[in-house]
Amino acid sequence: MLFSSIPFLYCFFPIFFICYYLSPSFMKNGVIVLFSLVFYGWQEGRYVLLMVAVILLGYVYGVFLERVEKPKKKKMILIFAIISYLAILGYFKYTNFFMDNFSRLFSIKNPIGTILLPIGISFYIFQIMSYNIDVYRNTCKAQKNPLIVAAYISLFPQLIAGPIVRYKDIEEQLLQRSHSFLKTYEGMKKFFIGLGKKILLANQLGECCDIFRQRGEDSSLFFWLYAIAFLFHIYFDFSGYSDMAIGLAEMMGFRLMENFNYPYISRSITEFWRRWHISLGTWFRDYVYIPLGGNRVTFSRWLFNIGIVWFLTGFWHGASWNFILWGMYFALFLMIEKLGLKKYLEKNRFFSHCYVLFFVMVSFLIFDGLSLKEAGRNFLGLFGVGCETLVGAESIYYLKNFLIVILVSVVFATPIGKLIVKKLLQKVFGKRYFILAETAGMLLILLAATAYLVDGSFNPFLYFRF
Amino acid sequence: MEKNKEIIFSVFFIGAVIFSLSLFLCFAPKEEYSISERRKLKELPQFSSEGLKKGELGKELEEYTLDHFPFREEFRGLKNLVSQGIFRKLDQGGLYHREGYLVKMEYPLNGEMLEYGSEKLLGIYEKYLKDSGSRCYLSLIPDKNYFLGEKYGMLTIDYELMFRQFSERLPFAKYLDITGLLGIEDYYKTDTHWRQEQLLDVAKYLGKEMGAEVEAPYDKIKAEKPFAGVYAGQWSLPVEGEDLYYLTNGILDNCRVYSVGEKNNTAEGIYDRKKLEDKDPYEMFLSGNKAILVIENPAVREKKELLVFRDSFASSLVPLLVPGYSKITLVDIRYVQSNILDYYIDFSGQDVLFLYSSLILNQSRSFK
Structure with a gap:
């Protein structure tokens, strides 16, 4: 079920929160698990049992990792746990990729057939892995109550598209958390901001990208329009979803980590990755990069470490060569920056912003391409290679049609957008009526988003395929 | 204290709007046909374990709720207003209004x-x-x-x-x-x-x-x-x-x-x-x-x-x-x-x- 869907907003959301708020404290985690299973089963009925199996596996491994005292045995259990998780992820997510390449390489028919990807598997597998690793490292205690582990993994706000929450970060909240009108209000605010980002901006930008894919005109302007629209589309789509997830969790008394922090204002790719999909970046840092030795190793080993981490980051995003190239593309920039470019970027503000935006935009052409060939075609199109014309009637029309959406997106991709809205509300309504003005804003977003949903069915979430 | 009251009011107000629309969605009488779109509206899907397993039931229910959402035409009008008034879109699904x-x-x-x-x-x-x-x-x-x-x-x-x-x-x-x-x-x-x-x-x-x-x-x-x-x-x-x-x-x-x-x-x-x-x-x-x-x-x-x-x-x-x-x-x-x-x-x-x-x-x- 999508957060930005009528069944969620007007069926699941009210029923869940009525049940949740009315249930006594000791039952709240049970309510979460029950509703999360419904939430997941709505979209992926056949894979509910898989998720339950992963939860049980994580619970059992956690208990064993704590009970066993001998370090060697403990390490063996952890290795076994990680292998079993990666086997599940590998089977469901990467079998198609390997079999396709294998059958292409040896010109034979794929003997297995297509395996459907369970929604959110990359997220919940990473979460359960982090839980077991943290128990192994003694940074958190193993949970004796399987219901708590189930609530942690299945917590529906973050179940299918993150942020990747670590058990140790919400351990206490899972056991005991407070609820207040202020938390609910703040959560609602965050949720509606995310809803607006997703439906009012991301979906419209996605429509622009779809129009480009069905274009009748190959003009350089059209390639630029698509590249810029996709740059903002993916940001508002994913950060909108994360905002909704964090907001919902806050309404339930949880405080989850922020997943995005205005990545497009970065002045280096290194900074960009500190602001983009923060929960994934920190996961790879803590569970792959640092265990490999981080930067406290020889120069060549350090380059190798970066290469491994970004290969895995790319491959995590999707089982295709595009994503691997995408990851390695960032590895290259991170290496170059660390070798000296970063110092130059720090001195030149304007250039550094242009540099980040351009190369991130290009990275998303690789990300969105159905094949490497298509990604290359879209990149070359920016420079007019293979284009019939630089500017055409169709591209001009769609530029005019989506210009305001893009401009609004540019403003709200920076802290300026939030500041403008805040100042505007304060100026019009004064500090005295600020909360009521915010409420009116939330209501307007809800109604406008509902109107867009009712009017059309264009509402796919990009990050579901991960 | 005043702020707390406003926050409580806001939470209940937004909750009431969502809850009211939910009640309408569930209990208001349903139309069978949309005159404006010249098409039959979706019927409530039949429950089947196969549909649930494949996720088709969820999809069908979503289509049903979209078709029967309360004040559907008014919401579609609101979308058109936002699209034209705020985002200055030139057409609405390929349709435009000029010279009447x-x-x-x-x-x-x-x-x-x-x-x-x-x-x-x-x-x-x-x-x-x-x-x-x-x-x-x-x-x-x-x-x-x-x-x-x-x-x-x-x-x-x-x-x-x-x-x-x-x-x-x-x-x-x-x-x-x-x-x-x-x-x-x-x-x-x-x-x-x-x-x-x-x-x-x-x-x-x-x-x-x-x-x-x-x-x-x-x-x-x-x-x-x-x-x-x-x-x-x-x-x-x-x-x-x-x-x-x-x-x-x-x-x-x-x-x-x-x-x-x-x-x-x-x-x-x-x-x-x-x-x-x-x-x-x-x-x-x-x-x-x-x-x-x-x-x-x-x-x-x-x-x-x-x-x-x-x-x-x-x-x-x-x-x-x-x-x-x-x-x-x-x-x-x-x-x-x-x-x-x-x-x-x-x-x-x-x-x-x-x-x-x-x-x-x-x-x-x-x-x-």
């Missing part, structure tokens, strides 16, 4: 469809008309975007190219260019179609070119109810209804009209006035979509017949050609297989007019 006219932006030119459509008509010629001694004519009707698109910077297909290419593919038919006789005022503001009362000069020109005397005096009758065409519903914001007129006289009143290939073989005369009360009043012209329709005119004694291959635009024009013919047969190959036409029609040297709108030609996959 709702216009569909037909774009891009679909070469494959043109080829498909022309192949179908060529096939008809080869199979039935080539050796029948018929004189063939082709006339193509531009849609409203032809008149307003370029003026307002909307996307338009190259109509000249379209009409030229299509007519060149049908060299057996003499092309009768009516574009110069038409203007935007000849079309309904809220509908795809043209206005019958504005077509006398088009009918006169076609008649003259085909060698038939079609001119006759008419009474101009105004329909009682204002007409809201197919675009009015799609636009989702309130638009004024417009007057619908039809032209009639004694000749038309005395015609025998019947459909062929249907069980009852009936039609309600040239004008089916009951349709004026229905969801699509334009269907009052020749009873709307019919596969094969025959008009017999007893006022013309000598045998002079016309065969029209057509779409819905012909429904309002063909009555104006009736005074020049003893019999007119209208064929819509969207509703009848073109390879079995000789089962219903005797191809015996009639005049043949291929009359199609640009909208249909650009989407001619529906030709059978």
Whole structure:
């Protein structure tokens, strides 16, 4: 079920929160698990049992990792746990990729057939892995109550598209958390901001990208329009979803980590990755990069470490060569920056912003391409290679049609957008009526988003395929 | 303290809005049909474990809730307002509103469809008309975007190219260019179609070119109810209804009209006035979509017949050609297989007019 869907907003959301708020404290985690299973089963009925199996596996491994005292045995259990998780992820997510390449390489028919990807598997597998690793490292205690582990993994706000929450970060909240009108209000605010980002901006930008894919005109302007629209589309789509997830969790008394922090204002790719999909970046840092030795190793080993981490980051995003190239593309920039470019970027503000935006935009052409060939075609199109014309009637029309959406997106991709809205509300309504003005804003977003949903069915979430 | 009260109020207020709409969604009576979209709305899906397993049940329930959401039309209107007012979008799902006219932006030119459509008509010629001694004519009707698109910077297909290419593919038919006789005022503001009362000069020109005397005096009758065409519903914001007129006289009143290939073989005369009360009043012209329709005119004694291959635009024009013919047969190959036409029609040297709108030609996959 999508957060930005009528069944969620007007069926699941009210029923869940009525049940949740009315249930006594000791039952709240049970309510979460029950509703999360419904939430997941709505979209992926056949894979509910898989998720339950992963939860049980994580619970059992956690208990064993704590009970066993001998370090060697403990390490063996952890290795076994990680292998079993990666086997599940590998089977469901990467079998198609390997079999396709294998059958292409040896010109034979794929003997297995297509395996459907369970929604959110990359997220919940990473979460359960982090839980077991943290128990192994003694940074958190193993949970004796399987219901708590189930609530942690299945917590529906973050179940299918993150942020990747670590058990140790919400351990206490899972056991005991407070609820207040202020938390609910703040959560609602965050949720509606995310809803607006997703439906009012991301979906419209996605429509622009779809129009480009069905274009009748190959003009350089059209390639630029698509590249810029996709740059903002993916940001508002994913950060909108994360905002909704964090907001919902806050309404339930949880405080989850922020997943995005205005990545497009970065002045280096290194900074960009500190602001983009923060929960994934920190996961790879803590569970792959640092265990490999981080930067406290020889120069060549350090380059190798970066290469491994970004290969895995790319491959995590999707089982295709595009994503691997995408990851390695960032590895290259991170290496170059660390070798000296970063110092130059720090001195030149304007250039550094242009540099980040351009190369991130290009990275998303690789990300969105159905094949490497298509990604290359879209990149070359920016420079007019293979284009019939630089500017055409169709591209001009769609530029005019989506210009305001893009401009609004540019403003709200920076802290300026939030500041403008805040100042505007304060100026019009004064500090005295600020909360009521915010409420009116939330209501307007809800109604406008509902109107867009009712009017059309264009509402796919990009990050579901991960 | 005051702030706390406001926060509590806000939480309850937003909650109440969501909860009220939820209650409406669950318990308000459900419509079966959407007039504005001309389609049946989704029914509540049946529960099945297979559907649940595959996630189809969730999808169907989502479609159901979208179709039956309370104040659906009002929400669609709100979307249109936000889209136009805030995001300054130039069109709404391809529809735009200029000079009081709702216009569909037909774009891009679909070469494959043109080829498909022309192949179908060529096939008809080869199979039935080539050796029948018929004189063939082709006339193509531009849609409203032809008149307003370029003026307002909307996307338009190259109509000249379209009409030229299509007519060149049908060299057996003499092309009768009516574009110069038409203007935007000849079309309904809220509908795809043209206005019958504005077509006398088009009918006169076609008649003259085909060698038939079609001119006759008419009474101009105004329909009682204002007409809201197919675009009015799609636009989702309130638009004024417009007057619908039809032209009639004694000749038309005395015609025998019947459909062929249907069980009852009936039609309600040239004008089916009951349709004026229905969801699509334009269907009052020749009873709307019919596969094969025959008009017999007893006022013309000598045998002079016309065969029209057509779409819905012909429904309002063909009555104006009736005074020049003893019999007119209208064929819509969207509703009848073109390879079995000789089962219903005797191809015996009639005049043949291929009359199609640009909208249909650009989407001619529906030709059978």
